[in-house]
Amino acid sequence: MTRQLTPAAPVSLAAFDKMFESIKNWGKWGEDDELGTLNYITPAKIAAAAALVRKGRSVSMAIPINKQAGPDNPNPAVHLMSLMHDIPISKSGLSFGMCYLAMASHGDCHTHVDALNHVAYKGKLYNGKPAELLTSRGSDWGSIAAYYHGIVGRGVLLDAARHRKVDWLEPGEAVTRAELEAIEKEQGVRLGEGDILVFRTGHHKRRLALGPWSNDYPPAGQGKAGLHVDTIPWMHERKIAAFLPDGDGETVPSNVEDMPYPIHALQLTSMGMLVSDSLQLEELHQACEEEKRWEFMVVGLPLRLPGATGCPWNPIALF
């Protein structure tokens, strides 16, 4: 593991703030809008995405929900049986097994989707809504329930690990706009308005091979691979609707001075983009190789959970 990291040049906080302003979609779809860049996915685009399903192959993009504590899983999901087959409910011999699930909406060890009430910058959520909208009872506006009809569209996998001919990117490595465009060319695809960017660094493959590590900033953790912030204006120009990475898109340490998690702030708060974290793209990239195409229909179905800042989910790619 002595491979050279490729940290990108640092971006100042002032430059970050300027970028935040330049890509802002606040008010673009009305002052009460809570769908953000999902507005780019028109019915026609949904129908076009469905037309990509030619073979009838479905591929999950979710990690098995992890119930074991570890350096990247400090609050593991709790999953318990509430009833077992030891207690029949009728003389005729019928019995039910039932279970109970308790878990954080967000976490590095289960695939989840973020709501627009999840991230605030300088006291504002997407669309300029005050952060105080999120009370100790949740928030009606911008909760995950706003997405309850699901996200359906054309997905394109950009595979940075494949492009670099490595098993995975190392923690701290960042992918720039230039590299994303190079991957597009190499794979023969192009992302456009309303498309869903699926982005692979090989994070999950690394975890399976080397075991879990803390994704936190050094020295507490080892960090993680992700995007350079210069990819965000590119997403804005291309009118990308949603972003589904393994890892969470963030490079840790980040490329912005004094600013952790700049990607989330730019995507969720400024652009109002649907973001999912911690995908498992190992089956998908294998399927893409086999099917020899990097575009597919994506369906992701958030739980209809009023007030929530996010939830576990299991998005799929359909070929």
Place this chain on the structure above:
Amino acid sequence: MTRQLTPAAPVSLAAFDKMFESIKNWGKWGEDDELGTLNYITPAKIAAAAALVRKGRSVSMAIPINKQAGPDNPNPAVHLMSLMHDIPISKSGLSFGMCYLAMASHGDCHTHVDALNHVAYKGKLYNGKPAELLTSRGSDWGSIAAYYHGIVGRGVLLDAARHRKVDWLEPGEAVTRAELEAIEKEQGVRLGEGDILVFRTGHHKRRLALGPWSNDYPPAGQGKAGLHVDTIPWMHERKIAAFLPDGDGETVPSNVEDMPYPIHALQLTSMGMLVSDSLQLEELHQACEEEKRWEFMVVGLPLRLPGATGCPWNPIALF
């Protein structure tokens, strides 16, 4: 509410057991199979289902997850904030809102999908597996994670309330095989191999109009509307892959003597059918009327939760 109930003739437990044997799919797809009737959905059928998406309209079939206790919700979901925007995580002003969800997998007040380890009859799960496979740690076999690539196929809504020209069926009313066939004719559809039966009694509409009631057997509860058991051999003949009702398909009190929940036993244990409970079909039946068609693509995506007997989900219909 003095409308005449239409209870069907009672079925003896002996007749039930005979039916249970006659529709059994145990061993049909191998002794270790844990997909059951989902095996009817071939890749070609998935592709054909996608071809039904012509307009690009997505309709959720989920109830908002209900956090309020009530007569039909004795164990309400617990949803709490774990972090709010009152605690910025950087000097630059970034903050995260995060939440926590704790809930039963099964319950009448959230839409959920059942796993094949959920129901045992006389000590056996689907495919003849011993009920003891489900331990206090869950079961590897037949858990909801077996469905992790999702259920995708052609859905057909059979709308019993529409057929009877009522807002909803009353608790205790049962829909027979003959009525299902009459609805097919009326709506101009026919269910065949690998199709997903979406079945509407208007349960959720009744709840919205009259408030919650207990679905338990009288006198503790008022019961609910559902299927007569004679519909199950019909589903077996038609090779239906999955069943998505409002309510849970069960008529309470049931039509079988000394046997509560016969529909679940026949579907899950004998046939190995994917069953979802407590759907919200009010938006869907409205969409069907507007689109003037009762067939659509269905996508349902269970959480990838190892060991689980079921989970909340949010299936959609795509037109």
Place this chain on the structure above:
Amino acid sequence: MTRQLTPAAPVSLAAFDKMFESIKNWGKWGEDDELGTLNYITPAKIAAAAALVRKGRSVSMAIPINKQAGPDNPNPAVHLMSLMHDIPISKSGLSFGMCYLAMASHGDCHTHVDALNHVAYKGKLYNGKPAELLTSRGSDWGSIAAYYHGIVGRGVLLDAARHRKVDWLEPGEAVTRAELEAIEKEQGVRLGEGDILVFRTGHHKRRLALGPWSNDYPPAGQGKAGLHVDTIPWMHERKIAAFLPDGDGETVPSNVEDMPYPIHALQLTSMGMLVSDSLQLEELHQACEEEKRWEFMVVGLPLRLPGATGCPWNPIALF
């Protein structure tokens, strides 16, 4: 149940605010004090309380933690097995049964103790601390962990139901200062500095006899019996250290105009008093009758839970 209620004369909000100021202990034990009136219980008083244990009889004052939803239990405790004896952990045949508990700290259906961060009035907690001290991560100051060495002292039961010669007080009935003093005389006891007031209305006996009811304000609920606010200055004069009622001391509807739960605000926020709610005093009042005394040693042991606003507990009386 046609007995005449005895509602007390209403108190204006202005009079309430004046009372709030007049009994304020803010700063009395230092600006960082988080023990409040427990400061009245000196070591000498603990030793004197222990001397009341002459017979060696222990009586619990807790309700069984209620896992069933009901009109007074909208968020029932969730208690599940996490491991059962079906899975031995050694060939020699050793097995463990283990369980999991998830519950609200506060609730009408389990006996619990309140922390000083639980109640704020006009943005201030006890001792003038800002309500914002309690963040989404809890609060270091004034949490239940401040009481972790336990509450130990002389308890005195004042039994209002016994005094009125009824099984229980009806919802809405309030006990005044004058009545408390009459009960003292009748029972031959007197509360003084550092004493623990155990107060019985028969709330739990009524629940056992008539079934649960909602304690909320009409019309949503039926209310509950408790104290008139004029008892609070009396407690202040007497230097009572702690208050342990069945019910929660509040009369619902309250005696103060436009002010629900005035007792909690006066006790917790103004005086810094230790308050426990929802005690079960049926065994205790029986024991008092049998022992022919209304004073005893009290021991209550809060969980050592940092940040918490309260917790379930099981205080006892020792004779």
Place this chain on the structure above:
Amino acid sequence: MTRQLTPAAPVSLAAFDKMFESIKNWGKWGEDDELGTLNYITPAKIAAAAALVRKGRSVSMAIPINKQAGPDNPNPAVHLMSLMHDIPISKSGLSFGMCYLAMASHGDCHTHVDALNHVAYKGKLYNGKPAELLTSRGSDWGSIAAYYHGIVGRGVLLDAARHRKVDWLEPGEAVTRAELEAIEKEQGVRLGEGDILVFRTGHHKRRLALGPWSNDYPPAGQGKAGLHVDTIPWMHERKIAAFLPDGDGETVPSNVEDMPYPIHALQLTSMGMLVSDSLQLEELHQACEEEKRWEFMVVGLPLRLPGATGCPWNPIALF
């Protein structure tokens, strides 16, 4: 940390089984008894224990409930706010902060008490009850609720770390019967019928100094210090009522061949002894030094939680 371990001579499983039989209290207090060795604590002994409270000093024996995952805390307690002061409930300015606790009953990172349904050996619980009594709904018999009047008695601290003149015993070190008797002599105390043995190895002090470690068997963990099994017949002879150790009394690896956790099986299953785990005895041993006595009144108050196999608690010593 190169100090020599003092592993005791191994005991065969056959010898263990013989010991199990020789100390068995099954049937001793009736076939339905669920108090076990607590029967040794008569009212007279409670009164005598109270007489030990001469100074009025209370000392907690609980660890702060640990919400952080770690090698000895794989299932950390979840503690969340359910309501904060950001939402006043009246115009007059009253607000409540409320929280929610979800945690395992048993665990190495919170002080807890075990119920008699917690441990089975060869399919039997204490008093010969079948292990199947504990269903997926808990068990009425032998649950923690059986102890709901609390445990009150004379406690004696035997401080093995003090005796060995070390800060703490190292993982794997075992204290024998001979050493317990030597400690008694050194400290000038003697345990007798109905007494509560508080036993210190310095486990918690080691954790504070060196950080957490896994208590599991090597190689997964480092083990822990505790008792040799030959101490159990001594406890039986002395008629000890309860056992409160830091750690959990077990030496890991154990002294019995092919038998993990032999102490729990002997104490809980064979003798029916009240056992608490993971105490914090650092404040207590300091207090004993200051007070120059090793005996005190102990009060421990389990939650009144029907069906439970144990619960967190906060026992105290009173001087």
